[in-house]
Amino acid sequence: MYRSHTCGELRTPDIGTRVILSGWVQKVRDKGFVVWVDLRDRYGITQLVFDEQRTTATLLAEARKLGREFVIQVHGEVIERTSKNPQLSTGDIEILVSEIKILNPALLPPFTIEDDTDGGTDLRMKYRYLDIRRNPIKNNLIFRSKVAMEVRKYLSEQGFIEVETPYLIKSTPEGARDFVVPSRMNQGQFYALPQSPQTFKQLLMVGGLDKYFQIVKCFRDEDLRADRQPEFTQIDCEMAFVEQEDVLNAFEGLTRHLLKEIRGIEVEKFPRMTYDEAMKTYGNDKPDIRFEMRFGELNDVSQHRDFQIFNAAELVVGIAVPGGASLTRKEIDHLTDWLRRPQIGAKGMVYVRCNEDGSYKSSVDKFYDQEDLKKWAEATNAQTGDLICVLSGDTMSTRTQLSALRMEMAERLGLRNPLVFAPLWVIDFPLLEKDEETGDYHAMHHPFTSPKPGQLELLDTDPDAVRANAYDLVLNGNEIGGGSIRIHDKKMQSTMFRHLGFTEEEARAQFGFLMDAFQYGAPPHGGIAFGLDRLVAILGGQETIRDFIAFPKNNSGRDVMIDAPAPIDKAQLKELNLRLENNEG
Structure with a gap:
């Protein structure tokens, strides 16, 4: 041996x-x-x-x-x-x-196989098999396995059945580009790799399986970042004969189980917040509630003076940065420059120091007196020693910019403790989003999400007002799961397709199989999908998913270890009846 x-x-x-x-x-x-x-x-x-x-x-x-x-x-x-x-x-x-x-025997490794290695990211990704020998990566992969095992254990004990769904499917619009696979036996036709098993899990509910789950690879051809890969893993789940409350309770239970078994943390009932409240209070639909700095809207207490920048704004809104009054003028100027970067896009920032003696000192003292600034402090819940940061402009952009500032200040102040876990349900999303350039509507989640009960009729008169029977689970400022109660009626699904711009023929060509299935007794059903990569990273105290994936892609979608994607042989192209531009033969 x-x-x-x-x-x-x-x-x-x-x-x-x-x-x-x-x-x-x-x-x-x-x-x-x-x-x-x-x-x-x-x-x-x-x-x-x-x-x-x-x-x-x-x-x-x-x-x-x-x-x-x-x-x-x-x-x-x-x-x-x-x-x-x-x-x-x-x-x-x-x-x-x-x-x-x-x-x-072994060649001398290109970097040291130690916890604190001298290898840069690109080098370690090229020799990933060596990187996996290092404790940080090895332990992350073991940790991921533990999380996946706990998921399977919990869901199985709750009566869920694990079912595999196909990887070679039909291309359907789900909000991102498909990866496509040419068919040799059906020349000129293509499979798509699934962005999710969405329609298949709905068909499993029609099939009567009642409770389904799958830890499954999904594929989206979209721009990458630290928490996104072209291939990723979902904990995909669906339940029959359920309403929203049933789904939230079931998967709140799973999340509590993971926090307890993996991190040893007990969490009581998860708070809930509507999409509108999240946007108004935090400026985004996945707020980090480990810390305060809630938005305070200041239109009523700032648009009564001669400060035309505020008077012309659709929204004036601020946050109170704890202890921020100690920042120097130079530090505040640097913060303003940070906001003006193209990635954020703010035109500037107004600030107010909440002094220890109870007075206020602002960058707009010329226009506002102490009584005005006191009202700003009350609206933002600012305390002595805080710095009130105020932005203005159109509502959506200003909220987005202030949300970025809130997260940046929390990072600088050490308020985003990775060992503290603050879950949150965000509910009542808009059913549709409007493309400002074209005026067309598309589904905020996907075309199979049902509207809230009694709101279907509003699609014809006021589509912006229709709320979806949809929900996201947020953990520490990251969306870790999202789902909805699905449409299970052919007539309602046809109405939804029509409002999304599908002709009857297009809807039939794309989703005829699902519409047919609804005619054979589809039960009410709903579900959720968790991003396993992101969930594991957050439970592991990080937000970058790459180190929790055995063989990840880089930010260009390349696997630098095996050098993929790569050209294929001319004989393969010919066999597939494909021809590339500038490809000889």
Whole structure:
């Protein structure tokens, strides 16, 4: 056998035991009369010792040939370590080696396989198989496995059935671009990789399975960022004979279970907030409620003077930054410059210091007196020592800009503690969003989301007012899950397609299979999908998902390790009846 024990399990009670260990050489320390080797595997590190008094000259010479990341097997005896290392779980013992075998030599790695490595992101992604040997990445992948196992355990105990759905499907509009796959046997036709198993899980409800889940790969051809990959994993779920309250309770239970089992944290009932309230109070639909800095609207107490910037604005709104009055004028100027960056787009910022003596000092003292500024402080709940930051302009842009400022100040003040978890349900989203350029409407979630009861008729008269029977689960300022109660009636689904600009023929061509299924007794149903990558990262105290994925893509959607995407052979193109521009033949 290759090993009798792992490199992380031997302890003082094992002293005197003959063992066989296998692993990678972490480090070799040669002091002339003695050689120490740190042997590493997934479970830990055990120190090996070779010395002139107890080791043969041949064995000592073999030890000196070892290099970093050599794969070796050793036989030896567990002995007490003279100089103990409290940093290692095996730090009280070492192995006096009697036999060594090099299973595979190794080139010198392009970066050190240590927790604090000298390898940059691009280099580590190119040699990802080496990066996985490092504890931070290895532990993240083990952590991800633990979360997935807890999800399966909980949902299975709640009566959910895991069902696999197809990866080669029909292209349907779900808000992002599809990845398409040409069909060799049906030339000129294409499969699409699923953006989600949405229609299939609805069909499973028509099929009577009642409770479904799947931990499933999904694919979206969209621009990337730290928390987005072209292929990602969802915890996809659906339930029959449910209303919104049933779904929220079921998956609040799952989230509470994960927080308790994974993080040891007990969370009571999750707060709920409507979409309109979230936008008005925090400027976005996934607010981080670990800290305050709620928006205070100031139109009524700021548009009565001669300050034309405020008077001309659709919205004047501010936040109180705790302790911000201590910021210097230079620091505030830098903050204003940060807001003016193209990524944020604010034209400027008005500020008010809430002084220790109860007075106020603002950048617009020329226009506003102490009584005015006191009302601003009351509207933003500013306390002594705070800094009130005020932006103005059109409603949507101003809220977005102030939301960015709120998050930036929370980051600078250390208010976004990754070990504090604040879940929140956001409900009552608009059913439709209007494209300001074209005037067309599209579904905020997807075309299968039902309107709130009694609001279907408003689609013809006031579509902006229609609220969706939809909900998002937010954790620490990140959307970790979203879902809705679905349309299960063919007539209502046809009405929805019509308002989304589908002709009857287009709707039939795209979704005829679903419409047909609704005619055979579709039950009321609804569900939710969690982003597993993002959920795992947040539970792990991070917001970047890449280090929790075994083989991620970079920000250009490339796998730099295997060099994909890549051209394909001309013979394959010909077989698929495809021709690329400027491609010879």
